[in-house]
Amino acid sequence: MTSIAFDVPLHQSHMMSDAEVKEYKDRIRALLQEKNAAIVAHYYTDDAIQELAEETGGFVSDSLEMARFGARCDAETLVVAGVKFMGETAKILSPEKRVLMPTLEATCSLDLGCPIDEFSAFCDEHPDHTVIVYANTSAAVKARSDWVVTSSIALEVVEHLMDEDKPMIWAPDRYLGSYINNETGADMVLWDGSCIVHEEFKAKGLQDLMHVYPEAAVLVHPESPPSVIELADVVGSTTQIIKASQQMPNEQFIVATDKGIFHKMRVLAPDKVFIEAPTAGSGATCRSCAHCPWMGMNALENLESSLQDGTNEVLVDEEIREKAMTPLQRMVEFQTSGDFRVRT
Template sequence: MTGIAFDVPLHQSHMLSDSEVVEFKQRIKALLSKENAVVIAHYYTDDAIQELAEETGGFVSDSLEMARFGARCDAETLVVCGVKFMGETAKILSPEKKVLMPTLEATCSLDLGCPIDEFSRFCDSHPDHTVIVYANTSAAVKARADWVVTSSIALEVVEHLLAEDKPMIWAPDRYLGTYINNETGADMVLWDSSCIVHEEFKAKGLGDLKHVYPDAAVLVHPESPSSVIDLADVVGSTSQIIRASQEMPNEKFIVATDKGIFHKMRLLAPDKVFIEAPTAGSGATCRSCAHCPWMGMNALENLESSLLEGSNEIVIDEGIRGRAMVPLQRMLDFQSSGELRIRT
């Protein structure tokens, strides 16, 4: 199959003064207390949102841990700052809770690139295959799957299924799928979609940067092209990249993932230096420039509006939610049964 076309929004600028940020935070904190709500934010969101989440007993993490925190916390309302599939995953795991987002327009190129009707036909054309979908998909796509996986557990799940001699479909990220095929020897049938942030990292530019910083370790997210992954010292999920930056002895790191992650990395390793991997080749321009434009739609302004109005609520058909919970729970059960590894 061929890739699905969609529009990429322009980056949004949120130019608040320091005093305005303080005022927004004060008002939002009062609303969170009034509504028994909690802010759950992804590593790629704005620094001020991540700070607000942690200042108010909320949580900043990757998409799955965001949803798991939402399920175990006592709040009645979850305000998910990220992209829409993250809000949906939180709702799947916490159907009894209200899930709000600053905006429902914040989506994901992987989600957009895997519409349910086309994906269902793709699966139907391979009826004997086990269907594995990445967490970066809609609730409807998850409901069509046998397994839901995150980048931190995908290798182990595929190795498990490979040992059972099961043919597999992988969706939606073709780069992550290719990486898994190469690492495991699997021959999964791959859906053709990609993350616009990670697709733009360039091996030539990264190689040049390594010559400038020869002592820097290179940390790469597996949604990146194979030529970029080949230059990595560590390949891992967002949480694994953060952990590697803390545990490795290097003083400098070249990081090939969304630069929103630098906020948390600098907090946890303030004495280390983090350098953006290049996204634009010679004479080229970048669409994402190492930051997801949909993540950039989350702001203190629309977060406050969502709480004030109870707007941008995530609603999922119960039939879809129940079916999506099955492969998601399968992953959670698998995750709890064994130790996961960082690939170096």
């Protein structure tokens, strides 16, 4: 398996005044009603988009719950604010609905790092393996899999599949796959991918910050490097991290994931203090640069234009959609507690 190169967007978001934000929100509200549409947004998107989604009867969550909401939502049109694989998942699960995105250029390093031709060849090299892929993959990769999982159910799905006593392939995030192997005792064959945001968290910087905030609990997303995970009090999905911040007695939390999550955390636990885990290396211009550049491409401006003009519609080849439907249905139907696990 060779290293896969891709370009990362240098996106500069336009800073709006409160009055401009209100004007955009008002126009989008009217369009949502006119088009019988709902916004389904990820925790990593802009604060204003998250607010608007919830104010208009839409939804904000992680990729698993976004998929579940999209499938049960009565709206004729879903506007998925996130990255492309989320829009594809919505279309696969709800083919009768029109699925729009603010931009189709918002993708994911995990998706880009797992092209279907190379992944299919990788699977062929490991016959008789159960193929488990992370939700952060293309529709074509999902169609090549047996199971699709998100970080909120990955551990429990692998524990469930271990009872079948079959070897397993995991793709694409090697850090999450390694974490699952360590936690479950599984010996999955791992694809060599990573998230460009979570890969940048630094154990040394995190240790230094823990000395500054000795009473803070450390919450880490499992796409982070093992040396960072090792320092965590809780390792979990975005939803599990949010739950931990609400339910744990600590007043301070160091958080190692995309800083877009801080909006929801502060709304749900306004009396608590949330501190960004460090990513900065030598010569860095910010202490924590933890924000997905593709998530940052979602904005009120392009959300409005997509809804107004019907542009950026997500389309999935029907043969691929049918093949991807089975592993995705397994994902949305898998029953899990959703609880976070405190490390000891």
